[in-house]
Amino acid sequence: MKSFIRRYQWQEVLIGLLVIAVFIGTQLSPYFLNYLNLANSSVTFVPTALMGLGLFPIVVLGEIDISLTSTLAVSAVLYARCWEAGMPVVEGALISLAVAVVMGVVNGVLVAVAKLPSMAVTLGTMGAYRGAAYLIAGDAGINGIEGGYASLGSTWVGYIPVPVLVFAIVAFVIWVIMAKTNYGQYCYAIGNQAPAVKSAGISITFVKIVAYVLGAVTAWLAGVVWAGQYASARGDNADGTIMLVLTIVVLGGVSIFGGSGLTSGVVLAVALLFVVQSAMSLANVPGTTQTLISGLILLIAIVLPNLSRLKELIVKKPTTK
C-alpha cells in the first residue's frame, strides 16, 4: 500500500489541485458544473489534450517536439482540402494521416539518425510545417465542412461527445503502450540511461522515430477533430498553443529530462488544465491572460520539484577561502 502511495504521489497532488480548481470554478460561476457546458467546452480542449498524449512518450525519451501544433494544422487543412475535392472520408483521412506520418518520420530521422538536437530540429520543422499548412490552406482557409468529415469533431454518442471518446481511447492506447509493452519500457530506459540500452542491442533510432511518428499521429487525430468541430481549417490553426501542450506533459509529472512520468499523470493534468481554462472562460478572463496564466502554471510546475535545489544554493557556504 505504501509503495502505491509513493509511486502515485504526483497524481495525488494533481487530484488535490483538481478538487480545489473545481471548487473555485463553482464559486466563479453557477453554470460551472452544468454537464452540457462542460461537455461542449471539453470538445475544444480535446485537440490540445491529444497532442499532450502524443508528446508524452517523446519527453519520456528525453527529447522534445514543438512542431506538433504545426502538424495539426497541416493535417487539418489537408483533410479539409480532401473534403473540398469531394473525396470519401476514409480516403481523405488516410491521405492526411500518411502526410502526418511522413512529418513525424522527418522529425525522427533528423533527431535519431542525424543526431541533431531535438529542440532545434522541431523549432525548424515547426516553422516549415506551418508554412506548408498556410500554403495548402491559402489565405482564406477552407470553410463549411460537414457530413462524414465533420463526424469525428461534432457528433455525440449518447451523452458523450465523440471527441472526448476519442481522447479516452487514445489515452488508453498510450497507457497500454507505455506501461504494458516492451516499447514503453525502452522509452523509459532510453530516457534514463541511453548507453545501457544501446549495449543491450535495442535500436534507439527505431524507438525515437516511432515516438515522433506516434506524436505526429496524435497531432493528425487532433487536426481531424479540429476540422470537424470548427467545420473549417486554416493555416494558423493551433498556432502558438504548443506551450499549453508542454504544460500538460510537465504538469502531468513527466520529467523534462526524460525517464519518468505516467499516463495517469498526463490525463489528470489534462483534466486540471481543462478545469482551470473553463473557470477562466466563465469568469470572462481574456484569451491572452489565459495563455499568460498557463505559462505561469508551466513555470510553477517545473520550479516546484527543483525548489529543494534552490534552498541548497542559498544555504550553501563557500568551502574554500
Added chain:
Amino acid sequence: MSSDKGNASNKSFGQQLSARARSAMKSQGAGVIVFLLLIIVFFSIFAPHFMSMQNVKNILFSAAVLAIAAVGESLVLLTGNYDLSVGSIVGIVAFISYDVCSKAPGLGYIVVIFGLVFGILLGAFNGFLVGYLKIPSMVATLGTLSVYRGLDSLYAGSREVTKNQIPHWVNVFAPSTFLGIPSYVWICLILCVVASFFLFYRPSGRMLYAYGSNPKAAESFGLKSPRIIFGAYTLSGLLAGFVGILMGAQVGTINSVMGNGYEMEVIAAAVIGGVSLWGGVGTPAGAMLGALVYACLDNGLILIGVNEYFRLIFQGVAVIAAVGVDAFIRMQSARFSTRHAILEVQA
C-alpha cells in the same frame, strides 16, 4: 620534446580554450563568408534590383537589427542553453517603451534607457530560472516566451503605437546614415567589437566559453555556473530590448504581435554564423555574418517573388540546415582533436 605547438600545461585553461576555439572559428568563419558571396552572386543574377542602393540599404537595416539580437542569443548559446523568449522581449519592450514615452513627451529621450533596463529585467528573470532554479532552458524560455507575450497583449489590448507617437528624434535617427552607411549598421558594428573584446579579453567573457565547452570541467575549476548563465541571459535580454527599440523605430507601427516568431530567425542567424548549439563555439562576428546571410536570403527570396508562406518554410529549413552543418563540423573537429591529442602525447 615539446614542439612549437606549445606545452599544454604552460598555458592557462582559458587561454588553451580560446586558442583552440579560435582556430575552429576561423575555418567556420571562412565557410560563412564563402556562402555569403555565393548568395550575393546568385541573387544578383536572378533577382531584379538586388544590388541596388535602396535594396542594399534594406538588407543592411534588417541584417543589423537581426545581428544585434543574434549576438545576444549567441551569448546564451555559448553556455549551451537556448533563449526562446527573444521575440517576446523584443515585442514587449518595443510596445511598452514607446507607449509610455508617447504618453509623457518629456520622456522622449529616455525611451532607449527605458527599453534597455526593461530588457535587462526580462533577461535577468530568464537567467534566474535557468541559472539558479536550474530549469532546462528550452522549457523555461518557452514559458517566458508566453508569459512576456501575454503581458504584452494584456498591456496593449488592440492598441497600436504609431509613427507620430514615437519620439521625434528616434524617427529622425532611424533612417539616418553616417558616412553613407546606415546608423544602425554602425551601432551593430560597434556592438560586435565591444562584444568580441568582452568575450576574448575579459575573464568573465572567457568564462562563458570555458563553461560552454565543458560545463563539468569548468565547475571543477571553480567557475560559478549560475552566475555565468545569469549574466548571459541578462545580456541577451539587454540586447533584445535594444533590438525592440531599434525595430520599433524601423517598423513605424507597433502592435502586440510584433516580434512573434523572431526567435527562429535569431537562432538561425547565430547558427549559420557558426555559433554551436552545443555551446562553447562561436563568435559575435560570426553571429553578425550569419544575420547578414539570413537577411540576404530572405530579401533575395522576396525579390524573386517567392510566396511568403514558402519563406516561412525556408526559415524552418534554414534552422535545420544550419544545425546540420554545425553538427557535421563538430563531428569533424572531434576527430581532428583526437588525432591532435594523440600527436601531442607522442611528441
